[in-house]
Amino acid sequence: DIVMTQSPDSLAVSLGERATINCKSSQSVLSSSKNKNDLAWYQQKPGQPPKLLIYWASTRESGVPDRFSGSGSGTDFTLTISSLQAEDVAVYYCQQFYSSWTFGQGTKVEIK
């Protein structure tokens, strides 16, 4: 199974500042046939189901604000919130879909 490891487990960022979350997979999730990374990011607010933010490592889902961006390839990926808003307080998960589904352990983002 592909293991996904996120860092940090939590971070506190001031409003308007940048938040960066890292995700590392135990093996490459780059699909050679598609030349795309099978990596997604979700946001989960308290008491709510997860919400898809990004897939193929950097493709923003429809309706997701452009302050959310994804980058990386192979085994190392990053979710960046360019200017943190109060409504972005949540737990963020990465997920690989290269082989079945596995999620990272989550990163809790709070306001400093």
Place this chain on the structure above:
Amino acid sequence: EVQLLESGGGLVQPGGSLRLSCAASGFTFSRYPMSWVRQAPGKGLEWVSAISGSGDTTYYADSVKGRFTISRDNSKNTVYLQMNSLTAEDTALYYCAKEKAVPTAIGDFWGQGTLVTVSS
């Protein structure tokens, strides 16, 4: 508007069984794979099972293989999860998720979940 409504959760004794349902609306149900993902209290997300749009192909996490069965009835726009031989480790909020058409294997809409508690 896409809606997913899970039901069937509850309290069950270890070794018991439950059948979860997820009623879908707002999209052409038979065209999309569906998945179940669970979240133990205060913990992260764990994928459980998935089924193709036609229902011909199913997938399971190792942790539930041989105990859980996913199925769907496209005439009723409903996906099911039959859970047998339940243990305390199966206690979780169970989410139903619609997968995207392209790429598949990611959930673009999720229900609110149904809580399963396994306890004597």
